[in-house]
């Protein structure tokens with residue numbers, strides 16, 4: 424029997440649909456990698472489709488409400504994911520052509536036993552969408568952010584910043600690196616620009632991270648410029664002992680080792696710790712690694728410094744993880760706030776008198792940042808704020824608040840380069856009793 428040939432572009436669309444389906448079901452978004460799709464061009468296209476669908480999620484919700492009179496069909500396999508990808512293509516990626524968006528969407532659902540009965544609906548909905556695509560393309564950017572977050576962020580950061588957040592969501596994030604070796608020739612070879620301290624930025628990356636100069640030799644690691652701030656604020660003498668609670672995959676551990684501290688890196692997740700060990704081996708760093716629960720860890724000797732990069736809603740990372748905008752409920756945040764308090768209390772217990780505690784989260788939510796500082800100062804006698812001075816963060820004075828806390832967000836500009844950085848919150852404390 425003659426083998427049926429698949430239409431060109433179908434395989435990558437099926438893979439993109441599976442990836443989007445898993446993110447819609449609550450998984451963290453990670454782009455397809457070379458192990459999952461060997462062909463680089465197909466992989467780039469599949470990832471472009473998924474990221475566009477995720478970034479435009481809020482606007483696509485409005486289209487779906489208009490196009491599906493009876494709502495999204497229940498238990499329909501990949502139908503929703505294929506439809507979202509195709510709407511993203513039709514409206515926001517016109518260079519890919521409307522014909523393939525329609526034809527391949529119908530072919531994709533025909534190959535899914537749970538969705539194939541909806542092939543006719545897919546065709547009809549996409550034809551309607553096509554005739555409305557010019558109007559959809561002009562949709563209000565305010566729809567890109569969920570209303571409850573836009574309101575809270577406008578109150579905290581101002582309307583101008585929040586409208587810039589929407590733009591950075593669409594643009595995505597460049598690749599920021601922290602240098603192990605500060606070497607002008609390496610920065611040139613990377614095609615990078617300097618940001619602040621040992622952070623550099625590659626705006627337009629043309630190859631995978633592993634293929635960039637210096638990767639194999641461990642001369643840098645991937646780390647958003649905002650994420651690199653907390654470890655720089657530890658401010659202890661070289662040789663001091665520092666506990667990195669919640670350390671994996673090790674971006675801040677690497678900075679602490681580079682600063683000359685005796686570092687213990689702790690995390691409760693064995694798989695993430697394996698990644699940390701791999702990263703440290705590549706960099707030639709050898710911190711002590713401990714698998715334990717940061718809420719109950721009880722060290723034999725207290726530390727001169729503790730850095731707590733607590734698990735959080737991660738809303739500050741929405742440029743790379745747009746799904747965080749749509750998957751975090753008020754209940755989720757309340758649960759994380761409780762966990763963060765247990766971790767702060769134990770971080771305090773792990774600290775020697777006079778020692779320094781850095782608390783940080785990659786969250787834009789005040790409940791996980793500023794409010795936690797107020798809680799800690801009340802709940803933990805013997806803990807006091809050690810304010811951060813503007814002079815400690817050259818090139819980023821706008822991030823230092825009048826109380827000496829650090830608050831970054833995606834509309835801020837690190838150094839003199841282009842704007843854009845993760846949302847981060849950092850507070851520094853001293854154990855006085």
Ligand SMILES: C[S@@+](CC[C@H](N)C(=O)[O-])C[C@H]1O[C@@H](n2cnc3c(N)ncnc32)[C@H](O)[C@@H]1O
Nearest residue numbers: 669670671672673674675690691692716717732
């Ligand atoms: C924000 S990530 C840390 C990122 C890391 N500090 C870096 O810079 O690469 C939070 C980490 O907290 C860990 N974690 C969550 N709950 C924990 C707990 N109870 N004890 C220890 N680690 C925990 C997670 O496994 C995750 O690796």
